[in-house]
Amino acid sequence: MGKKIALFNQKGGVGKTTTGVNLCCALHNMGKKTLIVDTDPQGHSTSGMGVDKNNTSPNVYDVLLNGVSAKKAIVKTKYGDVLPSNKNLFGAGIQMTGLPDRELILKKALDEVVTDYDFIFIDCPALLELLTLNALCAADSIIIPVQCEYLALEGLSDLMTSVRMLKRSLNPEMEIEGIVLTMFDGRTNLSLQVVSEVKKYLKDKVFATVIPRNVRLSEAPSHGKPIIAYDRSSRGAQAYIDLAGELIKNNT
Numbered sequence: 022m023g024k025k026i027a028l029f030n031q032k033g034g035v036g037k038t039t040t041g042v043n044l045c046c047a048l049h050n051m052g053k054k055t056l057i058v059d060t061d062p063q064g065h066s067t068s069g070m071g072v073d074k075n076n077t078s079p080n081v082y083d084v085l086l087n088g089v090s091a092k093k094a095i096v097k098t099k100y101g102d103v104l105p106s107n108k109n110l111f112g113a114g115i116q117m118t119g120l121p122d123r124e125l126i127l128k129k130a131l132d133e134v135v136t137d138y139d140f141i142f143i144d145c146p147a148l149l150e151l152l153t154l155n156a157l158c159a160a161d162s163i164i165i166p167v168q169c170e171y172l173a174l175e176g177l178s179d180l181m182t183s184v185r186m187l188k189r190s191l192n193p194e195m196e197i198e199g200i201v202l203t204m205f206d207g208r209t210n211l212s213l214q215v216v217s218e219v220k221k222y223l224k225d226k227v228f229a230t231v232i233p234r235n236v237r238l239s240e241a242p243s244h245g246k247p248i249i250a251y252d253r254s255s256r257g258a259q260a261y262i263d264l265a266g267e268l269i270k271n272n273t
Contacts, residue, residue: 030147
């Protein structure tokens with residue numbers, strides 16, 4: 022039975038997609054069966070896995086709104102499998118509003134394939150709307166990427182309040198898999214302070230692996246590759262390999 026992990030943070034640009042794509046690839050390279058589900062209309066996880074988001078049909082939109090099975094929409098790649106997304110997903114949340122059990126559509130769709138994988142990652146949009154609620158209702162746990170900047174630290178309390186509310190009202194079984202600190206720059210006191218404060222506040226919920234600010238990590242998506250495939254020797258690649266190892270260790 023695969024573990025479904027949502028990448029969630031209400032703030033954009035913190036590394037949700039980067040973390041999902043690279044964990045999917047790193048674990049795939051370690052012999053695990055992996056899938057990334059792209060629920061963001063921007064389709065960055067789709068393109069980051071080397072899939073042409075403009076020419077994928079059926080895709081997650083068809084799964085959510087046209088009754089297409091997840092199995093038919095999944096695209097296999099050498100980095101792991103992808104349930105792709107594209108701009109068709111813009112407005113899908115509004116279209117889903119009148120449907121029965123609207124928050125559970127993705128969960129029911131993934132039930133069909135959950136036994137085919139060891140890990141299923143669900144990349145969430147930044148906005149807390151119906152697509153995100155579907156991802157969180159489908160998830161067994163969440164990984165929260167937190168950027169090593171002051172504003173991210175400032176919003177962490179509100180984020181944890183949202184997580185508790187979602188757990189209480191929609192998905193009581195959902196747990197926090199861990200907080201992953203991203204875009205860390207060891208040369209700055211601010212990055213060191215953010216790491217210290219987050220670990221003090223959330224203690225054992227914080228992954229030991231910290232993701233560095235790394236040029237190669239930023240370049241990889243433009244080449245349609247996870248960092249492990251683009252430059253395995255980079256600090257960013259090694260960090261995600263270490264994070265994948267931590268995730269396996271925590272789930273054995």
